[in-house]
Amino acid sequence: MKPDGPGQSAILLTEVATRLDGLRIPYAVVGGLAASFHGVVRSSLDADVVISAVDRKAVVPGLIRELKEAGWNVVEREGGFEDPVASVIAVSDGYANRVDILTGIRGMAPGFVSRTIPSSLFGATLRMISLEDFIAMKLFAGGPRDVEDARAALRVSSSALDLRLLKELAAGYGRVVVRSLVQLLRDTGVE
Amino acid sequence: MKKTRTRDEARENELVAASKAMSPQARLEAAARLSAIAFQFHRAGITYREGLGAAKSVEGESQGEGVDET
Numbered sequence: 001m002k003p004d005g006p007g008q009s010a011i012l013l014t015e016v017a018t019r020l021d022g023l024r025i026p027y028a029v030v031g032g033l034a035a036s037f038h039g040v041v042r043s044s045l046d047a048d049v050v051i052s053a054v055d056r057k058a059v060v061p062g063l064i065r066e067l068k069e070a071g072w073n074v075v076e077r078e079g080g081f082e083d084p085v086a087s088v089i090a091v092s093d094g095y096a097n098r099v100d101i102l103t104g105i106r107g108m109a110p111g112f113v114s115r116t117i118p119s120s121l122f123g124a125t126l127r128m129i130s131l132e133d134f135i136a137m138k139l140f141a142g143g144p145r146d147v148e149d150a151r152a153a154l155r156v157s158s159s160a161l162d163l164r165l166l167k168e169l170a171a172g173y174g175r176v177v178v179r180s181l182v183q184l185l186r187d188t189g190v191e
Numbered sequence: 192m193k194k195t196r197t198r199d200e201a202r203e204n205e206l207v208a209a210s211k212a213m214s215p216q217a218r219l220e221a222a223a224r225l226s227a228i229a230f231q232f233h234r235a236g237i238t239y240r241e242g243l244g245a246a247k248s249v250e251g252e253s254q255g256e257g258v259d260e261t
Contacts, residue, residue: 007230010223036222040210043222043229119216121223128219156210 001122003097012072012097013047014124019066025059026052026113028129030102030137037119037128038135039152046098050129052113056086056103063101067091084140107140107173109133131157136169139180147180154188163191 003011010033020027029037032044053059060076067074073092079085086104115130129137131153138150154161163185170181185191210218 006234007227010226032226033219033222037215037219039218040206041213041218041221041225043226045226045230045233117215119219121216121219126219128215152207152210155207157215 001124003093003095006095006097007045008095009045009047009097009099011122012091012093013049013099014122014126015070016067016091016099016101017049017124017126019070020049020051020063023059023063023066025063026116027101027127028052028112028116028133029126030129030134031100033126034129034134035138035149035153037117038131039149039154039156046100048100048102050102050105050108050112052110053103060087060089060103064089105137105140107177108137109169109172131160132162132166132169135166135184136173136177136181139170139177139184140173142176142180147184151184151188154184154190158188158190161190 001011002015003009013029013033017027017029027049028034029047030050031046031048032042033047035044036042051059051063064074064076067089071093073090075090076087077090078087084106085102086106087102089101089103090098091101092098112129112133113127115133116127117130118125119128120126135150135153138146138153167178167181170177213221
């Protein structure tokens, strides 16, 4: 399935994911689609994935070349010195559908790829970020919508939660995230 | 304020209950379809604002006609 109009960033994501699989680059779907997967259904105009690359400088140029060869517009933006995101590869098609590929997030446990959950979307298989990784990274992002997404995920999917793992992952992001998690667990009645 | 908060909480509880009733995969598919609809609203909003801007601009020009600025 290919996008045939605007508003189809999720379909573009399935195509990008196929390219990532072809290049054997592990990834996890994050952002609004992951928020809906774990929590409350919401819309988002673009789609986001985070990739796992041990040697980013070796992997990213080949990935960009592959994406350009597929006919998409590809722009890489490097993160600043204090930016927790190493860089973002913005992939868009002729309909302004867009997928942002995050090439790494500071503090994110490298094992996140082994915890991804396969899910089908429009006949393709996507690897969704785990509930615990999702909540921890949302608390790390820390914006009002991020915290709301984390809260919704906890309320909807708490029966599937590995609380010990979530606490470990939150600790990897630092004390501020641990404090946010304690507050959130209390607010939602999980702990 | 209290009434608004109560209404928001009730709405959030409804959303959570509806989402719990769906599988994660069903929520993922629903999000993809909802995003396509949301994009149409997004575009319509842009078109509306552009139309409003153009109308104001025409109105401004017509009001400016015949004004002696000397």
